[in-house]
Amino acid sequence: MIDKLNIQPVFSVPIIEATYSNHEQLNPKLRQIFLKAEKEKEKFGNKEEYVQKNENVFESRFDLFSWNNPEISSLRDFCWASLYQAIGKLNNYDLKTLEKLHMASSSWFHVTKKGGFFGVHNHANSAWSGVYCVDEGDQDDESIGSGLLSFLSPNMATTSYVDMSCSNLSSQYSRGNLQFKLKPGQLIMFPSWLLHEVKPYFGTRERITVAFNAWFKYSGEIKNR
Template sequence: MAVRLNLAVQGLFATPVAALEVPGAERINAALGEAILRRRAEAPSVQASNAGGWHSDRDILAWGGPAVAEVIELARGMAAQLTADRAGAPVRPAWRVSAWANVNASGHANVAHYHGGAFWSGTYYVDDGGCAADPSLGGEFEMLDPRGPGPGMYAPGLKFTGDGASAGGAETIRPKPGLLILFPSWLLHQVRPYRGTGTRISVAFNLSLPQ
């Protein structure tokens, strides 16, 4: 008979990932979607993590209008709530913002990457291209385990008790219009291929310390 041991277990090195359903998203998305698609018609794509699709310049705050400024202000608020000094006291840095738009159609994706030179990064979903209603369309935002692939490579059928399913693997977030997510910039992430017939539109951003 197995003896139940009285273990002291502490989960260490958690990675904070925050999500907010933005109020007034329908109004914001109508304005943002129009501005982004207009910009796509005028400017060529930047090549970054995008595998196909259109990636704007990193100055959407200059051409995206009040709607993108509203989203970024909410992101600043999320970062303020989740940032502290080493003693645990809240801090409110004057974040320097870099932001851009991504437009993916069928077959497009974003390869695994992280955002160097920033503290927080995030994504706001303007249009999910139908992903939320139909999981078969793919297009998920995927975060790779920062502990590395070791556990999954050695024993893919096992996980640590109390841990998520991601040991050595990944966790995903399904896009949804109006969803704003914030994550540490060093977190390796990617966008799975989108298989729908619509248009998947998002705004990505970095929050870094002032120079």
């Protein structure tokens, strides 16, 4: 007889979701700013492309959160507050410890038009990455998967053999990819090593997102656990 059967979730990947509470007022202003900047490609465009995409995606240079603009500053403060809160929860850090974590970052925006996509990639030399939805664009009924932010399961190698004993694993044990149809005001944060892509977008209105990478130096005493 089995006395006790214990199943533990291990090697989990944290995906963090947050929502900007006043996005109905903020996002239309951000949309105007980004569409205006998108027209000045020589001034605001990223000239060093690292990720596979096509001409239907505009990517800005990587200094967005340093722009002198109150709406962009508000978004930056929301992103950093959300990230620090998540780091604190995940690492069991108190406020004094978090105050000794000093961030460096890069940040940018994307304007995606019909047919635009981003290939599979991750973000090297960073600890955490995030995507904020300014405008989800629009979609017709035939393009349900249009513009999905798709995270590739790091357990893909386990699909080398699948039968009914392991084909319907639930929750954190699943081998399937995780996909988000982003909504305005939604922020998704994740470890930068996690592979992801943006599926081709088929809407007619511009799909607009903001992205960032962050990495940290710690000025306190490091204690072994």
